[in-house]
Amino acid sequence: MQRGLIVTDVGHYGGMTTQANGAPHRTRMTGKERREQLLEVGRALFAERGFDATSVEEIAAKAGVSKPVVYEHFGGKEGLYAVVVDREMRTLLDMVTSALTSGHPRELIEQAALALLEYVEQHSDGFRILVRDSPVAQSTGNFASLISDIAGRVEHLLGGEFSRRGYDPALAVMYAQMLVGMVALTGQWWLDAQQPSRDEVATHLVNLAWNGLSGLEHEPRLLTRKRIS
Amino acid sequence: MQRGLIVTDVGHYGGMTTQANGAPHRTRMTGKERREQLLEVGRALFAERGFDATSVEEIAAKAGVSKPVVYEHFGGKEGLYAVVVDREMRTLLDMVTSALTSGHPRELIEQAALALLEYVEQHSDGFRILVRDSPVAQSTGNFASLISDIAGRVEHLLGGEFSRRGYDPALAVMYAQMLVGMVALTGQWWLDAQQPSRDEVATHLVNLAWNGLSGLEHEPRLLTRKRIS
DNA sequence: ACCGTAACTTACGGAAGCGTAGGGCCCCGT
DNA sequence: ACGGGGCCCTACGCTTCCGTAAGTTACGGT
Numbered sequence: 001m002q003r004g005l006i007v008t009d010v011g012h013y014g015g016m017t018t019q020a021n022g023a024p025h026r027t028r029m030t031g032k033e034r035r036e037q038l039l040e041v042g043r044a045l046f047a048e049r050g051f052d053a054t055s056v057e058e059i060a061a062k063a064g065v066s067k068p069v070v071y072e073h074f075g076g077k078e079g080l081y082a083v084v085v086d087r088e089m090r091t092l093l094d095m096v097t098s099a100l101t102s103g104h105p106r107e108l109i110e111q112a113a114l115a116l117l118e119y120v121e122q123h124s125d126g127f128r129i130l131v132r133d134s135p136v137a138q139s140t141g142n143f144a145s146l147i148s149d150i151a152g153r154v155e156h157l158l159g160g161e162f163s164r165r166g167y168d169p170a171l172a173v174m175y176a177q178m179l180v181g182m183v184a185l186t187g188q189w190w191l192d193a194q195q196p197s198r199d200e201v202a203t204h205l206v207n208l209a210w211n212g213l214s215g216l217e218h219e220p221r222l223l224t225r226k227r228i229s
Numbered sequence: 230m231q232r233g234l235i236v237t238d239v240g241h242y243g244g245m246t247t248q249a250n251g252a253p254h255r256t257r258m259t260g261k262e263r264r265e266q267l268l269e270v271g272r273a274l275f276a277e278r279g280f281d282a283t284s285v286e287e288i289a290a291k292a293g294v295s296k297p298v299v300y301e302h303f304g305g306k307e308g309l310y311a312v313v314v315d316r317e318m319r320t321l322l323d324m325v326t327s328a329l330t331s332g333h334p335r336e337l338i339e340q341a342a343l344a345l346l347e348y349v350e351q352h353s354d355g356f357r358i359l360v361r362d363s364p365v366a367q368s369t370g371n372f373a374s375l376i377s378d379i380a381g382r383v384e385h386l387l388g389g390e391f392s393r394r395g396y397d398p399a400l401a402v403m404y405a406q407m408l409v410g411m412v413a414l415t416g417q418w419w420l421d422a423q424q425p426s427r428d429e430v431a432t433h434l435v436n437l438a439w440n441g442l443s444g445l446e447h448e449p450r451l452l453t454r455k456r457i458s
Numbered sequence: 459a460c461c462g463t464a465a466c467t468t469a470c471g472g473a474a475g476c477g478t479a480g481g482g483c484c485c486c487g488t
Numbered sequence: 489a490c491g492g493g494g495c496c497c498t499a500c501g502c503t504t505c506c507g508t509a510a511g512t513t514a515c516g517g518t
Contacts, residue, residue, distance in 0.1 A: 052281040055475060066497055167447060171433060178437050181414020182407045189406040208407050212441025284505060295467055
């Protein structure tokens with residue numbers, strides 16, 4: 001692999017390495033373009049292998065560029081990772097919170113479930129990353145903090161509903177955890193076995209969360225969608 | 230750190246390193262003893278830092294022993310890890326399945342929830358390890374395979390109940406995922422904020438799973454326990 | 459008392475992989 | 489036409505860590 005022993009052979013933008021994406025490219029991008037491209041490549045690799053198993057060189061190579069470029073833009077692997085995670089969390093939270101419009105609790109659940117599944121569908125890589133644990137953080141990983149964030153919102157919604165209905169609002173935290181765990185893990189499962197459609201998964205999610213096992217509806221429907229099939 | 234330049238100074242079982250567990254020991258154990266000890270130490274470290282962040286040397290040092298001993302017993306880091314994970318999964322599965330005695334679905338849920346929380350309480354390190362993702366396995370981590378295992382049993386139970394009640398048994402997989410996710414993530418949360426007692430957490434877990442949000446009981450009780458407080 | 463074996467040890471060799479030093483091109487403004 | 493800055497490259501130093509080779513001590517059977 002060592003071409004050029006002492007012969008430095010410096011200069012000229014590397015060999016004509018054909019890229020994974022097909023295009024032979026040796027494109028000289030603008031700073032912003034390269035940055036965005038690196039974020040995309042990094043996101044894909046982090047999703048595939050996880051943080052530790054992904055090397056900076058790998059990212060750079062897949063972007064058709066050399067390592068220092070990555071350091072130029074993000075100051076290191078963790079820097080890039082942080083930006084990727086931040087963007088994904090923001091996207092997910094935006095999608096979920098912006099989906100919460102109606103006031104009826106059952107509709108809220110339905111909307112939240114649909115929003116998360118939509119995120120899983122459209123940003124699978126991001127979801128895979130968020131689901132993994134963090135690089136260094138021991139107790140409170142990124143997943144934990146994501147869960148906290150989401151669960152916090154759910155808790156808030158639940159808290160209001162709880163006190164309105166006469167339940168102990170202090171329990172809202174716990175129920176929030178349950179609901180989030182239910183939805184999150186189902187999303188993870190759905191990502192692999194892409195069995196039913198998004199709407200169908202959401203339907204059953206709501207069916208369990210709202211009705212419980214004792215009162216499952218035989219042919220559940222979504223309130224906000226027309227029909228199921 | 231380089232004591233003894235060329236002076237090999239070999240021989241004699243290491244320095245008088247005082248151990249983390251207090252005892253100064255320089256104990257020469259039997260093979261089996263050492264093996265068990267290494268498993269305990271490894272489990273603790275894997276739980277604390279995760280697989281990648283834990284080095285073989287760290288494990289050996291904490292066990293008051295040098296690296297090759299670990300290799301002697303387990304052939305490497307992954308070997309040790311595999312045994313740890315296998316044992317924990319077996320323990321968890323045993324605890325859960327052996328708890329499933331009664332036939333009534335609500336009681337089954339209650340027993341399963343109690344069993345898992347008992348595992349979380351008694352084997353926190355193991356649970357932390359199982360919750361993390363695997364070293365190399367990309368798509369199907371250990372957590373995923375654990376989930377599959379557990380969810381498989383749940384699915385089996387659910388499937389019977391579903392067809393008995395006139396639901397589509399094919400949906401049992403999905404509902405199993407939901408239930409497992411709910412319980413698993415709640416367990417994870419409970420591990421950090423050790424807020425309510427085990428029985429109380431289980432009570433509310435069952436409350437949500439069985440009754441759903443629409444029919445939550447105000448003061449839920451466990452069926453198999455006498456009282457809650 | 460001896461010797462084989464089980465239980466350990468101190469080094470190495472070597473592979474990754476992070477981050478940086480020290481440049482070369484090329485465009486664009488003057 | 490020339491210089492500065494943006495964009496990018498080829499090394500290289502350095503740390504960490506895995507896994508192994510080769511040799512040392514203790515212990516138990518004969």
